[in-house]
Amino acid sequence: MFKRLQADTRKPVGIFVDGTAVTAREGDTVSAALLASGLDVRRTTAVSGAPRLPYCMMGVCFDCLVTVDGTGNRQGCLITVREGMRIEIQKGKREIGR
Amino acid sequence: MRNDYDIAVVGGGLLGSAIAWGLGRIGQRVVVLDEGDVTKRASRANFALVWVQSKGLGMPAYTVWTVRASETWAQLAADLKDQTGLDVCLQRNGGFHLALSEGELEQRANTLKRLHNQVGAADYQVEVMDRDRVAAMLPAIGPEVVGGTFCPLDGHVNSLRTFRAFHTGFKAFGVDYRPEHPVTAIAQSGGEFRLATPRGEIRAGKVVLAAGNANQALAPMVGLHAPMGPTRGQIVVTERTLPFLPHPLTTIRQTDEGTVMIGDSKEDLLDDSGLDLSISTVMADRARRTFPLLGRLNVVRTWSGIRVMPKDGFPVYDQSESHPGAFVACCHSGVTLASNHAYALAPMIAAGQLDATEVGAFTGRRFAAMATTGSGYY
Amino acid sequence: MSAGPTRSEYDVVVVGAGPAGLAAAATAAGAGLSTLLLDENAGPGGQVWRAIDTTPVRAPDLLGRDYWAGAGLVAEARASGAEILQGATVWGLDRNLEVAVSIGGGSRFVTARRVVLATGALERPFPIPGWTLPGVLTAGAAQTLLKSSGLVPEGRTVLAGQGPLLWLLAAQILRLGGGIDLILDTAERANWRQAWRYAPGFLFTPYFAKGLALMREVRAKVRVVSGVTALSAEGDGRVERVAYTAGGRRETVPVDTLLLHQGVVPNVNLAMAAGVKHAWDPIQLCWAPVLDETLATSVPGIAIAGDGAGIGGAPAAVVRGRIAGLAAVEALAPTAVRRGPSMETLRVARDRAERGRRFLDLLFRPSRAFRIPDGDTVVCRCEEVTARDIRDAVAIGATGPNQLKAYRRAGMGPCQGRLCGLTVTELMAEARGMTPEEIGYYRLRPPVKPITLAELADMPQSESAVRAVVR
Numbered sequence: 001m002f003k004r005l006q007a008d009t010r011k012p013v014g015i016f017v018d019g020t021a022v023t024a025r026e027g028d029t030v031s032a033a034l035l036a037s038g039l040d041v042r043r044t045t046a047v048s049g050a051p052r053l054p055y056c057m058m059g060v061c062f063d064c065l066v067t068v069d070g071t072g073n074r075q076g077c078l079i080t081v082r083e084g085m086r087i088e089i090q091k092g093k094r095e096i097g098r
Numbered sequence: 099m100r101n102d103y104d105i106a107v108v109g110g111g112l113l114g115s116a117i118a119w120g121l122g123r124i125g126q127r128v129v130v131l132d133e134g135d136v137t138k139r140a141s142r143a144n145f146a147l148v149w150v151q152s153k154g155l156g157m158p159a160y161t162v163w164t165v166r167a168s169e170t171w172a173q174l175a176a177d178l179k180d181q182t183g184l185d186v187c188l189q190r191n192g193g194f195h196l197a198l199s200e201g202e203l204e205q206r207a208n209t210l211k212r213l214h215n216q217v218g219a220a221d222y223q224v225e226v227m228d229r230d231r232v233a234a235m236l237p238a239i240g241p242e243v244v245g246g247t248f249c250p251l252d253g254h255v256n257s258l259r260t261f262r263a264f265h266t267g268f269k270a271f272g273v274d275y276r277p278e279h280p281v282t283a284i285a286q287s288g289g290e291f292r293l294a295t296p297r298g299e300i301r302a303g304k305v306v307l308a309a310g311n312a313n314q315a316l317a318p319m320v321g322l323h324a325p326m327g328p329t330r331g332q333i334v335v336t337e338r339t340l341p342f343l344p345h346p347l348t349t350i351r352q353t354d355e356g357t358v359m360i361g362d363s364k365e366d367l368l369d370d371s372g373l374d375l376s377i378s379t380v381m382a383d384r385a386r387r388t389f390p391l392l393g394r395l396n397v398v399r400t401w402s403g404i405r406v407m408p409k410d411g412f413p414v415y416d417q418s419e420s421h422p423g424a425f426v427a428c429c430h431s432g433v434t435l436a437s438n439h440a441y442a443l444a445p446m447i448a449a450g451q452l453d454a455t456e457v458g459a460f461t462g463r464r465f466a467a468m469a470t471t472g473s474g475y476y
Numbered sequence: 477m478s479a480g481p482t483r484s485e486y487d488v489v490v491v492g493a494g495p496a497g498l499a500a501a502a503t504a505a506g507a508g509l510s511t512l513l514l515d516e517n518a519g520p521g522g523q524v525w526r527a528i529d530t531t532p533v534r535a536p537d538l539l540g541r542d543y544w545a546g547a548g549l550v551a552e553a554r555a556s557g558a559e560i561l562q563g564a565t566v567w568g569l570d571r572n573l574e575v576a577v578s579i580g581g582g583s584r585f586v587t588a589r590r591v592v593l594a595t596g597a598l599e600r601p602f603p604i605p606g607w608t609l610p611g612v613l614t615a616g617a618a619q620t621l622l623k624s625s626g627l628v629p630e631g632r633t634v635l636a637g638q639g640p641l642l643w644l645l646a647a648q649i650l651r652l653g654g655g656i657d658l659i660l661d662t663a664e665r666a667n668w669r670q671a672w673r674y675a676p677g678f679l680f681t682p683y684f685a686k687g688l689a690l691m692r693e694v695r696a697k698v699r700v701v702s703g704v705t706a707l708s709a710e711g712d713g714r715v716e717r718v719a720y721t722a723g724g725r726r727e728t729v730p731v732d733t734l735l736l737h738q739g740v741v742p743n744v745n746l747a748m749a750a751g752v753k754h755a756w757d758p759i760q761l762c763w764a765p766v767l768d769e770t771l772a773t774s775v776p777g778i779a780i781a782g783d784g785a786g787i788g789g790a791p792a793a794v795v796r797g798r799i800a801g802l803a804a805v806e807a808l809a810p811t812a813v814r815r816g817p818s819m820e821t822l823r824v825a826r827d828r829a830e831r832g833r834r835f836l837d838l839l840f841r842p843s844r845a846f847r848i849p850d851g852d853t854v855v856c857r858c859e860e861v862t863a864r865d866i867r868d869a870v871a872i873g874a875t876g877p878n879q880l881k882a883y884r885r886a887g888m889g890p891c892q893g894r895l896c897g898l899t900v901t902e903l904m905a906e907a908r909g910m911t912p913e914e915i916g917y918y919r920l921r922p923p924v925k926p927i928t929l930a931e932l933a934d935m936p937q938s939e940s941a942v943r944a945v946v947r
């Protein structure tokens with residue numbers, strides 16, 4: 001959905017999205033990395049199961065919820081990527097143990 | 099002159115709404131007079147238990163009344179569903195009170211024993227369970243849980259949807275709901291009641307005071323007595339999660355929507371605009387010790403609400419001798435007792451006479467006796 | 477757990493490290509007050525100067541001079557002696573000036589003698605049919621992606637709405653080599669009638685020339701449809717088309733990304749939860765705190781600076797931040813040596829910075845069609861409550877947002893009303909024939925941002941609190 005600048009010289013950061021290796025850049029938020037990944041990263045809501053993607057990118061709307069390193073419902077737009085981070089796209093309600 | 103309404107119900111919380119729905123159902127012409135958007139309304143702040151265990155220490159009749167409500171709730175849920183299409187999600191498969199220490203468990207067991215030993219108490223089953231038996235039914239409990247009590251009659255409901263269902267339903271019965279009509283004065287003349295509100299006078303043949311703690315001030319206007327001792331309760335709510343808790347607890351329950359509610363604090367404070375974060379912390383800490391997995395969930399909201407609480411903790415249902423046709427009704431557990439209010443109390447009010455064998459114990463006159471002897475139940 | 481604040485008490489705690497917060501913290505700390513600046517983002521700058529330390533978009537003219545202007549203030553704040561914590565989410569504030577903050581997954585309280593809230597603005601809700609579809613974002617979201625990660629939309633891109641930010645974003649996307657297929661301008665032509673009286677004030681502001689230049693730059697490259705009166709996003713599982721009406725004609729265009737914007741409004745949640753009195757601003761069509769000359773609120777010790785005090789833009793935010801900072805200095809350290817401008821000078825500067833605002837407010841007043849939706853359009857994104865649901869609730873007696881919550885759960889999700897609150901107030905006001913002020917707003921309480929239960933459980937427990945729970 002979004003493409004990177006050619007002149008972006010930031011260091012690559014390797015993350016996993018549902019097990020697929022994705023190269024993000026240092027300083028990317030999780031949501032930015034997902035939107036630039038070219039993957040289908042739509043989550044579905046806990047209320048009706050409707051598909052959603054990040055909407056505000058500033059911590060307001062909670063449409064960017066993802067599971068990060070095993071913890072559910074984190075706001076992807078507020079978290080910066082780290083090498084080796086494991087991201088899972090959430091479908092519906094989170095499980096309590098994660 | 100013909101009255102505008104057969105009955106005016108003052109207060110549109112769960113109690114007033116259940117009564118109004120019950121009255122509308124049997125063809126009464128009813129008006130409900132309520133306050134506006136920002137008001138102390140326990141009906142919006144409660145914990146939504148339909149609860150039997152531990153109710154009635156000091157008044158066996160209250161236990162009987164509560165068991166009866168629990169038994170007719172399924173009918174209420176079905177009737178509301180039929181009429182409005184709204185599923186209030188009544189779940190009545192038994193509920194727990196869990197203890198985090200031997201001391202807590204013992205104290206709980208003693209309370210329940212005293213309750214059962216009262217003469218005239220309803221005979222229903224409450225079991226004291228050890229940790230293993232609890233774990234078999236609630237696998238998610240943490241290591242600190244030593245045991246608990248279980249009552250198969252206990253359950254819970256979606257109380258906000260119940261509230262909406264009553265309001266949707268009584269409208270369909272032709273009940274006239276008037277928010278932003280706080281009642282400031284009531285007078286009886288010429289065989290009818292005149293209720294003063296900032297938006298004009300309302301006239302009705304009978305009046306039911308169901309205004310929560312405000313009943314204390316309203317009741318004397320029609321020769322009734324309803325001394326109140328409200329307390330503040332706080333609730334913490336988490337985000338939605340997949341179902342993990344098959345039974346409600348006195349302090350923790352998972353709603354049909356998936357959120358987890360944590361509650362049951364009690365303070366002698368009447369300001370529901372603020373809350374004490376330290377109390378939320380204690381509740382969160384106990385919830386996490388009870389179910390360690392809860393620790394990872396996000397808390398999305400907290401709030402405080404003022405409990406409607408008659409002075410001795412038991413319901414007040416009464417009719418006026420000086421002002422025939424005036425009734426008062428207030429109680430703490432308006433969710434639990436909703437079915438009684440709709441099916442039992444409303445018909446008595448319509449008939450103009452409370453049935454002394456059923457609700458005589460709840461008269462407000464008991465407080466006069468309390469004052470003279472100087473001892474109460476509180 | 478990341479490093480928290482070094483102390484538990486400060487003279488001044490500032491919330492938000494945008495223009496206003498940086499200025500307030502620099503002013504307070506510069507005069508020797510112990511000052512803590514807390515901000516949720518990874519770096520300082522707020523929305524305007526987002527990622528100013530780290531943006532990959534380094535060529536100065538791409539983001540524009542106004543962006544890089546922030547560097548000076550960031551440096552000043554850093555040199556001022558203020559303690560600056562990023563990744564610090566403030567989720568509670570009360571009348572005792574106790575600030576609850578979450579850092580690295582752990583929470584603590586810090587107390588202050590003065591609190592300056594500089595939490596800025598949010599984009600106004602834009603509740604059109606289909607605005608929840610994947611691929612529909614706010615213009616601000618696209619701008620954040622662009623500033624912090626150098627990302628531009630790929631595929632067919634449509635911008636819709638109005639206001640200065642929309643044009644700025646369009647120019648920035650184009651400068652970075654992104655494509656825009658169409659701009660749908662929803663500005664109401666009739667707005668000129670109210671706005672023109674204030675035009676003279678505006679003509680002498682730097683905004684005027686800049687605004688014109690931006691629009692010219694964008695129009696030269698992108699087709700712009702003006703006078704759009706209806707808008708909807710359509711698609712199965714993601715946005716595929718945008719349908720619009722202009723000049724009475726309905727058109728549909730295919731789209732991969734739809735970016736919406738119709739202005740910004742104050743972010744009021746924290747202030748409201750602290751009990752700060754707010755009033756409806758009938759021109760900006762939003763809630764704004766009731767403030768005195770020095771930006772003090774109705775709660776003693778709490779001041780609000782920046783766009784959270786009413787939308788004024790970045791230059792005004794800086795001046796407001798300095799005013800709030802200086803007011804704290806005057807109250808707490810009246811004899812401190814002051815290096816910056818006097819209160820008098822700041823007031824004049826503030827008037828200058830706010831000049832022309834009225835014109836913009838009136839010219840870019842969003843029209844009813846885009847504020848008060850109909851039918852099945854979602855209003856509350858979290859709980860998926862529609863405009864029809866809300867009107868139905870009014871029909872059975874909901875008088876305001878709080879009874880609506882009880883009936884329908886609107887505003888009860890994690891965003892806590894930030895994306896539905898204004899719509900709900902205005903929709904109910906219209907449905908009941910009352911003013912928004914009369915309808916009111918959701919009652920808000922901490923945590924104003926979600927924290928984990930464990931985090932809450934790890935906070936200090938008072939004896940009385942234990943007694944209130946363990947009985």
Ligand SMILES: Cc1cc2nc3c(=O)[nH]c(=O)nc-3n(C[C@H](O)[C@H](O)[C@H](O)COP(=O)(O)OP(=O)(O)OC[C@H]3O[C@@H](n4cnc5c(N)ncnc54)[C@H](O)[C@@H]3O)c2cc1C
Pocket residue numbers: 108109110111112113114115131132133134137138139140141142143144145146147148149279280281282308309310311312330331332333361402403404405406428429430431432433434435
């Ligand atoms: C924290 C908490 C937890 C609870 N948990 C449970 C539970 O788990 N299970 C359970 O069964 N119960 C529970 N309750 C209690 C339950 O919510 C109440 O019993 C019930 O809401 C009482 O209904 P009510 O109509 O008497 O009072 P309210 O709901 O408070 O309604 C009173 C109404 O009267 C109106 N009013 C007041 N004065 C006037 C006037 N002068 N004129 C017109 N209108 C007026 C008010 O605006 C309000 O609408 C809980 C309560 C609280 C606060």
Ligand code: FES
Pocket residue numbers: 031054055056057058059060061062063064065075076077078
């Ligand atoms: S995208 Fe809106 S909160 Fe993250």
